[in-house]
Amino acid sequence: xxxxxxxxxxxxxxxxxxxxxxxxxxxxxxxxxxxxxxxxxxxxxxxxxxxxxxxxxxxxxxxxxxxxxxxxxxxxxxxxxxxxxxxxxxxxxxxxxxxxxxxxxxxxxxxx
Amino acid sequence: xxxxxxxxxxxxxxxxxxxxxxxxxxxxxxxxxxxxxxxxxxxxxxxxxxxxxxxxxxxxxxxxxxxxxxxxxxxxxxxxxxxxxxxxxxxxxxxxxxxxxxxxxxxxxxxxx
Numbered sequence: 001x002x003x004x005x006x007x008x009x010x011x012x013x014x015x016x017x018x019x020x021x022x023x024x025x026x027x028x029x030x031x032x033x034x035x036x037x038x039x040x041x042x043x044x045x046x047x048x049x050x051x052x053x054x055x056x057x058x059x060x061x062x063x064x065x066x067x068x069x070x071x072x073x074x075x076x077x078x079x080x081x082x083x084x085x086x087x088x089x090x091x092x093x094x095x096x097x098x099x100x101x102x103x104x105x106x107x108x109x110x111x112x
Numbered sequence: 113x114x115x116x117x118x119x120x121x122x123x124x125x126x127x128x129x130x131x132x133x134x135x136x137x138x139x140x141x142x143x144x145x146x147x148x149x150x151x152x153x154x155x156x157x158x159x160x161x162x163x164x165x166x167x168x169x170x171x172x173x174x175x176x177x178x179x180x181x182x183x184x185x186x187x188x189x190x191x192x193x194x195x196x197x198x199x200x201x202x203x204x205x206x207x208x209x210x211x212x213x214x215x216x217x218x219x220x221x222x223x224x225x
Contacts, residue, residue, distance in 0.1 A: 031212055042202060042216040043155075050211060088154065092212055098143050098162055099170065100214060104154035 002027050002093040006103035013079050014111055021074040021106045023089035032065050032072040033090040033100060043088065079110045115139070116217035118203050124223045131190040133220050135203030142208035144186035146178065149200040161186055162208065193224045
């Protein structure tokens with residue numbers, strides 16, 4: 001059974017600071033996904049990482065994937081208030097093309 | 113842009129009622145999913161479908177059934193709603209031969225009294 005663990009689950013940071021959210025998964029997976037959810041809204045896709053060593057960046061967010069360590073990171077650079085949201089990572093068990101397993105989410109609050 | 117539309121944003125039902133949650137996608141995706149989201153538990157997969165009339169149980173199928181009579185539409189059915197089914201229900205779809213990226217609807221918040 002694939003398990004996905006995120007940490008931290010709660011993160012309060014000041015504007016301008018850097019931080020990293022970690023996503024570990026328990027069995028072999030070739031793909032890792034990051035989503036953002038604003039309060040009362042649905043999930044919005046941020047990044048899709050499809051191979052070992054993949055790195056993707058969008059604005060102040062950068063995601064990477066290390067399949068050997070079964071680890072993905074979401075790095076936040078110089079946080080701003082607009083990044084406040086819940087961030088989810090999800091993995092797909094190898095051989096299961098369809099079913100994403102999600103972590104419990106990281107609630108990020110960026111304070112002025 | 114992919115559009116996944118869920119028929120009801122908010123529903124209030126009584127224990128024992130039959131509940132239908134409808135989801136429609138307009139991008140010809142083969143795969144469709146129903147998740148429920150609860151505080152502290154994240155998203156959990158209820159059922160998914162990889163083709164018309166095909167379905168497969170997810171991690172928490174008990175108390176739910178699904179129907180996929182047309183490619184664009186995937187329905188979640190609660191035969192006899194119970195209070196522990198009060199939750200946010202999220203429908204999603206994906207292309208079978210692409211990256212597996214899910215596209216989500218806006219969600220249906222169900223309260224069972």
